[in-house]
Amino acid sequence: xxxxxxxxxxxxxxxxxxxxxxxxxxxxxxCDTMVGPARSDCFIGVARLNRQKFELAAGVARQRTxxxxxxxxxxxxxxxxxxxxxxxx
Numbered sequence: 148x149x150x151x152x153x154x155x156x157x158x159x160x161x162x163x164x165x166x167x168x169x170x171x172x173x174x175x176x177x178c179d180t181m182v183g184p185a186r187s188d189c190f191i192g193v194a195r196l197n198r199q200k201f202e203l204a205a206g207v208a209r210q211r212t213x214x215x216x217x218x219x220x221x222x223x224x225x226x227x228x229x230x231x232x233x234x235x236x
Contacts, residue, residue, distance in 0.1 A: 178189035218224060 181189050
């Protein structure tokens, strides 16, 4: 039963991350309302989500730092890529 519960929590966590990334909705998780092993699993899941958010933010900060160093060294702005390629008909 525990592996099923863990899979359910993992799926819920993945759904929460996907929804949060798209700006659709966010859910407040209150692990203190749970009891037993589900409570531990909840805290582990929340810690993993927070670590992933931190890693994403750190990656963005590194990219911005690299871009700033590039601008300073070359005295030019880096080329930006468009979201979609131009339509060439």
